[in-house]
Amino acid sequence: MASSPYFSLAVLFLAALLFGLAPLGLAWVWARVFSPRKPNPIKNSIYECGLVSQGDAWVQFRSAYYLYAIIFLIFDVEAVFLLPFAVAFTGLGVAACISMLIFVLMLVEGLAWAWAKGILTWA
Amino acid sequence: MVDNELKIELGKQGILVTTIEELYNWGRRSSVWPMQFGLACCAIEMIATTMARYDLARFGAEVFRPSPRQADLMIVSGTVTKKMAPQVVRLYNQMAEPKYVIAMGACAISGGPFKQGYNVLKGIDRYIPVDVHIPGCPPRPEALIQAFMTLQKKIDGQPLTGEGRPRFLDADAQCEFPVPEQGAHDLEPPSNQGVWPVEIQGVGSRERRDIDGRQVSTDH
Numbered sequence: 001m002a003s004s005p006y007f008s009l010a011v012l013f014l015a016a017l018l019f020g021l022a023p024l025g026l027a028w029v030w031a032r033v034f035s036p037r038k039p040n041p042i043k044n045s046i047y048e049c050g051l052v053s054q055g056d057a058w059v060q061f062r063s064a065y066y067l068y069a070i071i072f073l074i075f076d077v078e079a080v081f082l083l084p085f086a087v088a089f090t091g092l093g094v095a096a097c098i099s100m101l102i103f104v105l106m107l108v109e110g111l112a113w114a115w116a117k118g119i120l121t122w123a
Numbered sequence: 124m125v126d127n128e129l130k131i132e133l134g135k136q137g138i139l140v141t142t143i144e145e146l147y148n149w150g151r152r153s154s155v156w157p158m159q160f161g162l163a164c165c166a167i168e169m170i171a172t173t174m175a176r177y178d179l180a181r182f183g184a185e186v187f188r189p190s191p192r193q194a195d196l197m198i199v200s201g202t203v204t205k206k207m208a209p210q211v212v213r214l215y216n217q218m219a220e221p222k223y224v225i226a227m228g229a230c231a232i233s234g235g236p237f238k239q240g241y242n243v244l245k246g247i248d249r250y251i252p253v254d255v256h257i258p259g260c261p262p263r264p265e266a267l268i269q270a271f272m273t274l275q276k277k278i279d280g281q282p283l284t285g286e287g288r289p290r291f292l293d294a295d296a297q298c299e300f301p302v303p304e305q306g307a308h309d310l311e312p313p314s315n316q317g318v319w320p321v322e323i324q325g326v327g328s329r330e331r332r333d334i335d336g337r338q339v340s341t342d343h
Contacts, residue, residue, distance in 0.1 A: 036291050040299040042216040047190060050210030050217075 152278040158194035159187035163201025165228040172264040202230035220291030249314040
């Protein structure tokens with residue numbers, strides 16, 4: 001087993017795992033053993049700036065918000081990829097430029113779809 | 124137990140002698156985190172205390188926590204109206220032990236200049252135990268720093284076992300402080316008998332009673 005090329009990796013993995021878990025475990029044991037517990041209903045209630053919390057946190061959000069998520073994604077992803085493209089622009093070949101244009105075109109297509117659907121107008 | 128002179132003598136030789144209790148209290152008093160919570164004009168002085176000129180960071184208390192779960196100290200800085208009192212008491216309850224309270228300024232102590240107001244609580248110590256009172260209207264930042272040092276001295280002097288130990292180390296100690304509710308004329312109950320044993324004069328009544336509940340006079 002020790003001759004396996006993955007043995008040292010496994011040891012390192014275990015050490016990394018322990019490195020992360022040991023402090024958590026120690027903190028948990030410390031809290032269990034040494035910190036006196038004084039719970040009561042008021043203390044355990046939800047913190048709402050001193051007020052009694054109203055209703056439930058499990059409320060539903062309108063699924064129609066996916067449109068905003070998509071539009072956000074279009075511009076977000078575009079910005080992330082356009083910046084390195086602009087930085088490396090002078091040293092790029094024709095093939096790279098064309099593939100980038102195709103990528104931008106795909107995102108523009110999404111924008112055109114949103115525009116055609118009429119969700120860019122504020123109702 | 125090493126006596127104090129020997130400890131100082133050893134300290135001069137470069138040997139540090141301490142006890143668990145001292146170390147524990149040193150740690151507690153050196154990182155008293157106040158709750159980020161201000162009620163009125165005193166809060167402005169409290170903010171000034173944390174800023175560069177007065178620099179509360181010297182006392183390890185600059186970290187104002189926005190949640191009671193992470194705070195050790197409540198500075199009641201200003202007039203507590205009867206509308207606000209239940210919230211203050213609930214926030215105090217939601218803080219984790221050990222917790223301390225500084226009543227800052229005349230209003231937090233007694234109602235101050237607004238004491239006669241129908242909507243002003245006449246001292247936050249009617250509902251929660253106050254460790255340090257600072258007089259003043261408002262107290263200057265130096266006064267708040269003085270209160271901090273007083274509180275640190277108090278924490279330093281608390282034994283961890285036996286009589287006089289802090290509430291959180293006492294399994295039988297009462298740690299729930301009932302939140303008052305808005306009644307028809309006043310907060311109900313008008314005080315927490317556990318922390319304010321004096322009976323409070325009822326609305327419209329001119330009776331005065333002593334601690335045992337006996338009527339002492341009928342005039343005001």
